[in-house]
Amino acid sequence: MTYGTYDAAAAGQRRLALVYRGPASRPGCPEAVAELLAATPWNLEVRFTGPDEALHPTARNLSDATLYAxxxxxxxxxxxxxxxxxxxxxxDFVRHGGRYLGFCLGGYLAGATPGFGLLPGDTDQYIASPGASVHDERDTVVPVTWRGRRRTVYFQDGPLFELDEDADATILATYDNGTVAALATRYGDGRVAVTGPHPEATADWYTHHGLPVRHTLDLAEDLVDAVMRE
Incomplete structure (x- = not known):
C-alpha cells in the first residue's frame, strides 16, 4: 500500500492530515493540533479521525493521508x-512513507512500552526523572532548550525520550536536566516527530490554569517542519 496519495486535483493539490479525536484524547487538544496544522505552509487539508468521526483511523483512510497526528x-x-x-x-502507515506527529500522550504512544514502537528507543515520565523541574501531574510550564534557545512551554506530565546508543535522530529540544524533550527521526520510509511539552497550546490553556501566557507556536511549527521535510 502506498501512503500520502491524497494530492488529487479535486483537493487542489492539498495533502490530507488526519488528527485523532476520541476517547484517547482530551477536549481542546485535537482542536489545537488541527488549528496548528491548518495554519502551516504545508498546504494540509486537516480532518479529524476517530471512532465517532466520519473518518475512522483505518488502513484505508490512512492510505489517503500524508500525516497522522x-x-x-x-x-x-x-x-x-x-x-x-x-x-x-x-x-504500516509510517513505515511506508507516512508522517506521525505526537504531542505529549502522542509522544508516549510513539514509544514501545506500551505504544506503536516508532522510536529508536522508548519514553518515560519526565516528572519521575532525576533533576526534573516538575514533580507532579499538574498543568504548568517547563523550561526547555529548543534548538539552542531557552524557552518556556506548557506542560502536563509529558514524556522524555530515551534514545538507543546508535539512534539516528535529531534532538530538537531538551529539558533542564538534559533529557530529550522533542525529537524527529525516521521510521522505515516515513518520519516521526514528537514532543513532551505542548508548544501547540493556545492562550486559553494558560489562562484556565492561572499561568502566564507563553507564545510557542513557532516551536510547534518547527516540529511540523521536522516531520514533513523529506
Missing part, C-alpha cells in the same frame, strides 16, 4: 487500550 490526552495505559487495534495500522 496524535494529540494530548489522558493516561498512556488507558489510551493504548483504546488504540491497540490501530497499532499495526499506524506502524
Amino acid at each position: 496524535q494529540p494530548g490526552g489522558g493516561t498512556l495505559d488507558s489510551a493504548y487500550r483504546t488504540l491497540r487495534r490501530q497499532h499495526r495500522v499506524v506502524r
